[in-house]
Every structure is written in structure tokens, then in C-alpha cells.
Amino acid sequence: MPSEEVILDSHVLVIDADASNVRLLERLFESAGYKNVTLLTDPAQTFETCERIQPDIILLDLHMPKMDGYEILRRLKELWGGTQYVPILVFTADVDPMSRKMALELGAHDFLSKPGDLDEIVLRVRNFLETRHLHRQLQVHNANLEYRVQERTILLQSARLEAMERLARAAEFRDDDTGEHTKRVGDLSADIAAKLIWPEGAVEQLRLAAPLHDIGKIGIPDSILLKPSKLTLEELVVMKTHTTIGAEILRGSGSPVLQEAELIALSHHERWDGTGYPQGLQGEAIPLVARIVAVADVYDALVNERPYKQAWSADDAEAEIVRSAGTHFDPQVVQAFMDARTMLKAA
Numbered sequence: 001m002p003s004e005e006v007i008l009d010s011h012v013l014v015i016d017a018d019a020s021n022v023r024l025l026e027r028l029f030e031s032a033g034y035k036n037v038t039l040l041t042d043p044a045q046t047f048e049t050c051e052r053i054q055p056d057i058i059l060l061d062l063h064m065p066k067m068d069g070y071e072i073l074r075r076l077k078e079l080w081g082g083t084q085y086v087p088i089l090v091f092t093a094d095v096d097p098m099s100r101k102m103a104l105e106l107g108a109h110d111f112l113s114k115p116g117d118l119d120e121i122v123l124r125v126r127n128f129l130e131t132r133h134l135h136r137q138l139q140v141h142n143a144n145l146e147y148r149v150q151e152r153t154i155l156l157q158s159a160r161l162e163a164m165e166r167l168a169r170a171a172e173f174r175d176d177d178t179g180e181h182t183k184r185v186g187d188l189s190a191d192i193a194a195k196l197i198w199p200e201g202a203v204e205q206l207r208l209a210a211p212l213h214d215i216g217k218i219g220i221p222d223s224i225l226l227k228p229s230k231l232t233l234e235e236l237v238v239m240k241t242h243t244t245i246g247a248e249i250l251r252g253s254g255s256p257v258l259q260e261a262e263l264i265a266l267s268h269h270e271r272w273d274g275t276g277y278p279q280g281l282q283g284e285a286i287p288l289v290a291r292i293v294a295v296a297d298v299y300d301a302l303v304n305e306r307p308y309k310q311a312w313s314a315d316d317a318e319a320e321i322v323r324s325a326g327t328h329f330d331p332q333v334v335q336a337f338m339d340a341r342t343m344l345k346a347a
Contacts, residue, residue: 002133010129011036013055015043015072016091017064021114025059025091025121032122043067047075055086056132057125059112062092062103073106085135087128091116157255161208164250164258168215181300182211188296188340189289195336195343196292205257210293212261213268216246243269243278263287268294273327283330291330295321295337298328314341 012034014025022039029037038053040046043064049055058076062069069090080086090103093114100111109128112121168182190207198206217225220242224235231239246265250258267281267290274282302317312320318341325334 002130002137006133007126007129008033009035010056010132011038011053012057012059012125013038013040013049013053014059014091015040015046015064015069016059016061017041017043018061021061021091028118028121029125043069043072046072047079050076050079057128058086058088059091059125060088060108062090062099070102070106073103073108077107085132087132089124089128157257160253160255161257164212164215164261167218167249168212170218172214172217181304182214184300185213185293185296186211188300188337189292191340191344192292192296192333192336195339196332205260206289206292208257209261209264209289210296212246212250212258213264213293213297214242214246215249215261216242216244216265218249219245240269240277243267260289264290264293266290268297270294271328272325272330276328286330288330288333291333292336295329295333298324299337 012029014022014037016022016025019041022041026037026039036053038049038055040049044067046067050058060069060072069092073088076086076088087109088107089110089112090100090108091112091114092099103111110124112124165182172182186207186209189210190203193203193206220239224231224238227235243266247262250262250265253259253262264287266278267287270276270279270281270286270290271294272283272286272291274280276286299317299321302312302320303314305311318338321329321334321337325331
């Protein structure tokens with residue numbers, strides 16, 4: 001339960017055009033020990049006052065000149081929109097059932113009759129203030145719980161991504177002793193997506209998903225993966241299975257990043273003209289994320305030394321990418337790649 005100090009520190013707002021009623025309630029609450037009582041005889045000041053003092057309870061007369069209690073109830077309901085629990089006690093001599101029904105529909109919580117029993121008024125106000133503070137405590141508790149759930153979720157997602165990234169690097173270390181190929185492909189893929197005017201969130205998701213494109217290499221024997229000479233047809237068939245192995249490793253995740261990575265792992269060796277693998281997809285049937293990663297992956301593989309090849313110059317690699325537009329690669333993605341490369345050179 002809220003402490004006595006919390007109750008007596010509550011902000012009490014009295015709105016009544018009758019000055020004698022206001023003075024009566026002022027003396028009543030002061031004698032009961034309340035320290036923050038605000039009195040209004042001009043109802044037009046209600047909303048500025050509510051914004052300034054953030055009342056914990058409101059005592060409201062219904063029948064006032066210029067703006068009656070019904071209008072105040074209506075506007076407070078619109079202002080707070082059900083997001084706050086601030087008890088509103090209607091302090092009125094009006095006992096008409098229709099008036100009471102209308103006030104309740106507009107958000108009033110209870111009625112105090114004028115002139116009323118003073119002890120009853122103090123008790124009613126105290127009971128509602130206890131409920132108000134319990135509600136606030138519950139809101140704080142729920143907010144803390146939600147924050148902790150979000151924090152745990154972020155930690156779990158980060159741990160999952162980190163584990164998958166480390167697996168991808170482990171696979172890449174087998175034929176790239178720097179282990180940096182995966183990160184470079186992620187960064188270049190993100191640069192290409194940015195040139196395609198993707199939303200920032202989608203660009204960053206691709207930056208995380210793209211490094212997992214070759215995770216299926218974990219399942220390829222070293223005798224094939226590290227072979228310094230040309231692969232036989234039989235070895236090439238085995239090598240191509242890294243796409244389906246990677247997709248199988250990533251399949252079934254609830255993470256949007258890993259779902260995207262699954263598409264990339266499966267389809268980043270598909271070709272624009274339909275001669276790629278493993279499904280022989282053609283053109284826009286290939287997921288766009290895979291079309292982007294295909295360009296980034298080939299470019300990075302060309303400009304870096306591998307067991308079976310020397311590194312190409314950046315200019316030669318770019319020329320090869322451009323030559324392959326419309327056959328191996330999506331021409332629009334190639335243009336975005338060249339725009340990104342131009343920007344990087346200028347930086």
C-alpha cells in the first residue's frame with residue numbers, strides 16, 4: 001500500500017466556480033494534512049493546470065459558467081485517451097440519473113453530493129488516491145518487466161547472431177586465413193543496398209545477414225574446399241551443396257536476420273540468366289538479397305588471393321562484374337555496385 005507520506009503529497013485539483021465551495025474544500029484538505037491542493041474557480045484554466053501539476057485526483061463541479069463539467073470530462077478523456085488513471089470525483093448537488101449516467105460515460109469515477117459529509121469526502125478521496133498510486137506502481141512494475149523482456153530478447157538475438165557469425169567465420173577460415181571475407185561481403189552488400197535506396201533498417205539487416213552466405217562450407221571436405229587446382233565434375237557437385245547445407249543450417253529461425261540469411265545462403269550462386277545453382281532460378285525469381293550478395297561475394301573473391309588463384313586488381317574485378325551484367329548478375333544491382341565503388345574511391 002502507498003505510504004501516508006505518498007498519499008498526503010498527492011496533487012489534489014478542485015474545480016468549482018463557487019468560491020465558497022472552494023474555500024470549504026481547501027480548509028478540509030488542509031486540515032486532513034494534504035500538502036498539494038490546487039483550487040480553480042475558472043474552469044478554462046483546467047487543461048493548462050493539469051499539464052503543469054499532473055493531478056492525482058480531480059474534484060469537479062458539473063454546473064459552471066463558460067465551461068461546464070461535462071465539457072471538461074469530455075476533453076480530459078480525449079487528452080488522456082485512456083492511458084492514465086486519474087480519478088475524477090464529481091462534486092455536485094445534481095442527483096438527476098441522466099446527469100450521473102452522462103458523467104460516468106465521459107469518465108467520472110464517483111459522485112460526492114453537495115454539501116455532503118466532510119468525513120466521507122476525505123475518506124473517498126483517500127481511497128481513490130490509494131488506488132491511483134497502486135495503479136502507478138503497477139505501471140512502473142509492468143514497464144520494468146517490459147524493459148527486462150526487451151533487454152533479454154536483444155541479448156538472446158545478439159548471442160544467436162554472434163554464434164552464427166562465428167560459425168560463418170569458422171567456415172571461411174578454412175579457405176581464407178584472414179577470416180575477413182564474410183565481413184567485407186556484408187559491408188559491400190549493405191553499400192549496394194543503400195545505393196538501391198533501401199530503408200536504413202533493411203540495409204543494416206542485410207549487413208548482418210550477408211556474412212552467413214557461405215556457412216554451408218562447414219559441410220564441405222577440406223580435400224575439395226582447399227584443393228589448389230581445378231575441381232573435377234564430381235567434386236564440383238559436392239562443392240555446390242554448400243548452398244543447400246547453409247540453408248538447412250539456417251532454416252526454421254524466428255529471427256528476420258537469419259530468415260534473410262537462409263535465402264542468401266541458398267540462392268547467392270543463382271545466375272540472372274538461369275544457369276546458376278542449386279535451383280536454376282532466373283531473373284527476378286532470385287531473391288534480391290541473394291542477387292546483391294552474389295555481386296559482393298564474387299567481387300571480394302576476385303580481389304583477394306585464394307588457394308586456387310591470385311588476387312585481381314580492383315579495376316579488373318570491376319570490369320569483370322560489369323561484363324557479367326545480364327548473364328551472371330542483375331544489371332540494376334551491378335549499377336548500384338559501381339555507384340557504391342565510385343563513392344568508396346572518392347571517400
